[in-house]
Amino acid sequence: EAEVAQSPRYKITEKSQAVAFWCDPISGHATLYWYRQILGQGPELLVQFQDESVVDDSQLPKDRFSAERLKGVDSTLKIQPAELGDSAMYLCASSSPGVSGANVLTFGAGSRLTVL
Amino acid sequence: GNSVTQMEGPVTLSEEAFLTINCTYTATGYPSLFWYVQYPGEGLQLLLKATKADDKGSNKGFEATYRKETTSFHLEKGSVQVSDSAVYFCALSSQGAQKLVFGQGTRLTINP
Numbered sequence: 001e002a003e004v005a006q007s008p009r010y011k012i013t014e015k016s017q018a019v020a021f022w023c024d025p026i027s028g029h030a031t032l033y034w035y036r037q038i039l040g041q042g043p044e045l046l047v048q049f050q051d052e053s054v055v056d057d058s059q060l061p062k063d064r065f066s067a068e069r070l071k072g073v074d075s076t077l078k079i080q081p082a083e084l085g086d087s088a089m090y091l092c093a094s095s096s097p098g099v100s101g102a103n104v105l106t107f108g109a110g111s112r113l114t115v116l
Numbered sequence: 117g118n119s120v121t122q123m124e125g126p127v128t129l130s131e132e133a134f135l136t137i138n139c140t141y142t143a144t145g146y147p148s149l150f151w152y153v154q155y156p157g158e159g160l161q162l163l164l165k166a167t168k169a170d171d172k173g174s175n176k177g178f179e180a181t182y183r184k185e186t187t188s189f190h191l192e193k194g195s196v197q198v199s200d201s202a203v204y205f206c207a208l209s210s211q212g213a214q215k216l217v218f219g220q221g222t223r224l225t226i227n228p
Contacts, residue, residue, distance in 0.1 A: 042207075045217075104150075109159045
């Protein structure tokens, strides 16, 4: 079964350092999402791509976060500088239009970030 | 804006007990509704979905019915197993949008 690949699975960094996460969506999925999941809460959308274009980054803290999907395939999410409050699970998901009319997102295993 | 509210956890049950996890939503129009499950150390997996009023989604013994009159999508299972221990998330996607809006999650623990 096709999977969304993410790396690294775990990252520990000190505050003010830079950190990057990588995501490879399911082949053929045009839409890619980055979500942040703080411990004990539901995931919240950071950014959504359609091919290489950003369609929603309204909740992305743009002073320190950036995301790109240059060739419309894999994607990188960067944080610089990291802050203590950035400690969370960063989830990548991808989707393609569903035949049933529902847009089903497939999630990767996530990248857990701890900022010290 | 769109939002999802789930019953607060954690929920602890004995094996073979009946499970209900409540979920209500606020959205304009006719959203699609989903339940996702997250096992320890893993990402979210789709459990079931419903795309219109009165639809019933089902999978692995779990069921949920899309109730527009009560704006609810409660998750039920007749007889839970230890392997059902996980965090369950209710979510919606509004008409014309692709992204999911999630509830806060409900942690379920099943004791043998």
